Amino acid sequence: MNHTTAIIIITVIISLLTWQNRTLMGRLIFNPISVNKFKQYDRFITHGFIHADGMHLLFNMFTLYFFGRVIEHFYINKFGSLGFVLFYVLAIIVAIIPTYLKHQNNPRYFSLGASGGVSAVLFAFILFSPWQTLYFFGILPIPAIIFAALYTAYSIYAESRSAGNTNHLAHLFGAAFGVVATIIIEPSLIMYFIKALLSPRF
Numbered sequence: 001m002n003h004t005t006a007i008i009i010i011t012v013i014i015s016l017l018t019w020q021n022r023t024l025m026g027r028l029i030f031n032p033i034s035v036n037k038f039k040q041y042d043r044f045i046t047h048g049f050i051h052a053d054g055m056h057l058l059f060n061m062f063t064l065y066f067f068g069r070v071i072e073h074f075y076i077n078k079f080g081s082l083g084f085v086l087f088y089v090l091a092i093i094v095a096i097i098p099t100y101l102k103h104q105n106n107p108r109y110f111s112l113g114a115s116g117g118v119s120a121v122l123f124a125f126i127l128f129s130p131w132q133t134l135y136f137f138g139i140l141p142i143p144a145i146i147f148a149a150l151y152t153a154y155s156i157y158a159e160s161r162s163a164g165n166t167n168h169l170a171h172l173f174g175a176a177f178g179v180v181a182t183i184i185i186e187p188s189l190i191m192y193f194i195k196a197l198l199s200p201r202f
Contacts, residue, residue: 004068015051030111032104048092067125091120095174116170120178
């Protein structure tokens with residue numbers, strides 16, 4: 001079993017358990033006050049393995065399944081068998097840090113979901129295949145680089161408006177981590193990406 005599939009299975013199981021047990025949900029969800037007051041630093045990771053509902057879980061795991069295996073192969077080649085797991089977990093942590101700094105004194109703020117890690121995987125994938133066709137909501141075909149531009153623009157706009165309950169800040173920083181970390185590890189990807197970008201393939 002590859003690590004992408006293992007992460008998906010673990011995430012699905014933990015999410016299902018928390019839907020049946022609100023106490024467990026409360027212990028795993030990201031809450032800055034719990035981090036500060038009770039030193040529950042594990043919440044920087046655990047929030048990435050629980051989801052609000054079925055659609056939230058399905059969207060994240062669907063995306064992770066289709067793009068995770070490519071990035072997993074890259075990180076395993078660089079760092080061994082646990083390279084991708086380390087990348088994914090670090091992405092979840094890094095993505096939530098700006099949220100923590102912004103809401104660290106807000107006792108009513110909560111955040112959950114794998115979006116930070118999934119965004120890192122997706123945007124790292126775009127470095128390798130910027131013109132790969134993605135299917136938005138599983139239906140609408142769109143080139144990966146166009147999706148990335150729209151995704152980033154919308155996340156910035158939504159975060160500035162504090163729109164909805166989605167943690168757009170985590171999306172942005174997860175995506176940034178995926179790109180920056182992958183380029184640091186393989187700087188030649190910059191030129192590869194530019195060449196690929198200048199040679200559109202639909």
